[in-house]
Amino acid sequence: MNNKLQKIVLVFILGFMQIVGVSYANKESYVVSGLEVKLSMPQGEYFAADALMLNFTLTNITSEPVTFLKWETPLENDFTGDMFAVHLEGQKIRYIGKLVKRAAPQENDFITLAAGESISGVIDLADGYAIENEGNYTLAFNKHLQIVDNLATKNSSKLNLKLAPANSSAVGFMLNEGRYMKQRAKQANFSSCDASQQSVLNNAHAAAIVIAEESLNSLNNTATSEQATAERYTTWFGSHTSSRYSTVTSHFTKIHDALANQQVTLHCDCTDSFFAYVFIGDEYNIHLCNAFWNAALKGTDSQAGTLIHETSHFTVVAATDDHVYGQNEAKILAINNPNNAIDNADSHEYFAENTPALLMEDGDGSSDDNSDGSTSNNSDDGTSSASGGGSFDQYLLYFLMLLGISKISRKYWLK
Amino acid sequence: MSACNSENAGNSIAISLSAEPSYKVKEAVFVTISVTNNTHNNIKFLKWGTPFESMPTRDMFSVKKEDNQMLPYQGRMIKRGKPEASDYISIQAGQTLKQSIDISKAYGINESGTYHVQYKESYPVLEGSASNGLLTLPPTNSVSFQLVE
Numbered sequence: 001m002n003n004k005l006q007k008i009v010l011v012f013i014l015g016f017m018q019i020v021g022v023s024y025a026n027k028e029s030y031v032v033s034g035l036e037v038k039l040s041m042p043q044g045e046y047f048a049a050d051a052l053m054l055n056f057t058l059t060n061i062t063s064e065p066v067t068f069l070k071w072e073t074p075l076e077n078d079f080t081g082d083m084f085a086v087h088l089e090g091q092k093i094r095y096i097g098k099l100v101k102r103a104a105p106q107e108n109d110f111i112t113l114a115a116g117e118s119i120s121g122v123i124d125l126a127d128g129y130a131i132e133n134e135g136n137y138t139l140a141f142n143k144h145l146q147i148v149d150n151l152a153t154k155n156s157s158k159l160n161l162k163l164a165p166a167n168s169s170a171v172g173f174m175l176n177e178g179r180y181m182k183q184r185a186k187q188a189n190f191s192s193c194d195a196s197q198q199s200v201l202n203n204a205h206a207a208a209i210v211i212a213e214e215s216l217n218s219l220n221n222t223a224t225s226e227q228a229t230a231e232r233y234t235t236w237f238g239s240h241t242s243s244r245y246s247t248v249t250s251h252f253t254k255i256h257d258a259l260a261n262q263q264v265t266l267h268c269d270c271t272d273s274f275f276a277y278v279f280i281g282d283e284y285n286i287h288l289c290n291a292f293w294n295a296a297l298k299g300t301d302s303q304a305g306t307l308i309h310e311t312s313h314f315t316v317v318a319a320t321d322d323h324v325y326g327q328n329e330a331k332i333l334a335i336n337n338p339n340n341a342i343d344n345a346d347s348h349e350y351f352a353e354n355t356p357a358l359l360m361e362d363g364d365g366s367s368d369d370n371s372d373g374s375t376s377n378n379s380d381d382g383t384s385s386a387s388g389g390g391s392f393d394q395y396l397l398y399f400l401m402l403l404g405i406s407k408i409s410r411k412y413w414l415k
Numbered sequence: 416m417s418a419c420n421s422e423n424a425g426n427s428i429a430i431s432l433s434a435e436p437s438y439k440v441k442e443a444v445f446v447t448i449s450v451t452n453n454t455h456n457n458i459k460f461l462k463w464g465t466p467f468e469s470m471p472t473r474d475m476f477s478v479k480k481e482d483n484q485m486l487p488y489q490g491r492m493i494k495r496g497k498p499e500a501s502d503y504i505s506i507q508a509g510q511t512l513k514q515s516i517d518i519s520k521a522y523g524i525n526e527s528g529t530y531h532v533q534y535k536e537s538y539p540v541l542e543g544s545a546s547n548g549l550l551t552l553p554p555t556n557s558v559s560f561q562l563v564e
Binding site: 273274275276277278279280281282291301306309310313315320321322323324325326329345346349 | 464474487490538540
């Protein structure tokens, strides 16, 4: 390591300790976390196309509140580290998920569980592990959590973290047929984008891939007999014909492929008032403009949806036109001119955003995987939720802690 | 189809296209659109995707070379927000509005030869209406020009 780098690292570490007041003196002394880890998978058997959704639940089994860092747990709703031991008939399965370099933890990186309280997260095992061959799999959570040492923190007016082992008992599932390992979505390139813009764009790109995939799955999984009455389809694309339906399906196949597998380059060189533009023959180069930066990540006319709209324009993708703009106009276009609706970029965007959520099938409403994400996107991006426990208390707690004012009576800020 | 559009009662909107006889390679190719409001009412519509913006923002022309080969649109496509007052344009009853627009880059007009251009039909949105299709800008006459070295 060269000298300059050492200095930078030293400054970083000192800054980290000053900001958060982390005491590393106790780093090696393991404590019992008081958190019980439970894993469950809704199915015992899976087929190649199934998502391998895993439920992860942490319960505070002590009589005191426990505060811990959610990093590298499924509570981040993403793989950010190798957190499970996964085996196929005794053979360890390789981790293929992200590894993350972190800055200092912020208030919202911590979670406090009151005595007896639980929190859950859901994660697709196939996002993190190279699960390919059929057979019987076992997995267990196998990780040390960083928990806040309340007593040490109280006495030292610094945030003291301790490592505590958190292991679950093993769960098993059977994969009935071989599958392809999940291909990681290609990261976008950036042009003239600063760090904060890149971070916004990475989220928007990821969210666009999610809604493109969800759209494609919805189109593919709707039975032929239900397509003509699928409200989500007919609202945006008008009266059903099998030819138009298959055109829309092929559009979303290509939109998803472009966003997930092709090299997308996002440009931050536009200062016009509208959302974005592309040159239709200049595939996968998307220029983001002023309105984009003020849009929400998900929902109507969102950042994710804008990327769907622009991607659909490319000649090599769906070569869509802009016959009309806006939800009202797009709905009228679907009624008056379905052939133009299936050629209209905003119609594709609104189908994908699906806000407010419409169904592809009659009946129970459970078929719509997107309804949770699109109807309430105002909070954080997680699907994890504490069963009880106010997050305001958590924020207040860590705000106080970060200021080093932790000598206030514990019952004042910890329930 | 002529400038008289059957969907608009009484020859309401007349539209025509004109061009210079020749342009030079690598220079701008400005063609001129004239729109006449032959109705008894003033009309106000969104400029978006019409020639009344400063540059092509949509595939609004059909451009062919002498061999009848269609030149693909290569210009911008834009995702818009809500329209603002300045996004609308008015044509008073009986008035004609002219707009010149450079189509060279948007259609890759860069090899010498003869070209034929026509404005395609479009349906701009009228102010205050949430319904596309009330106003028709019908297709124009086709004009021809030479691109010379």
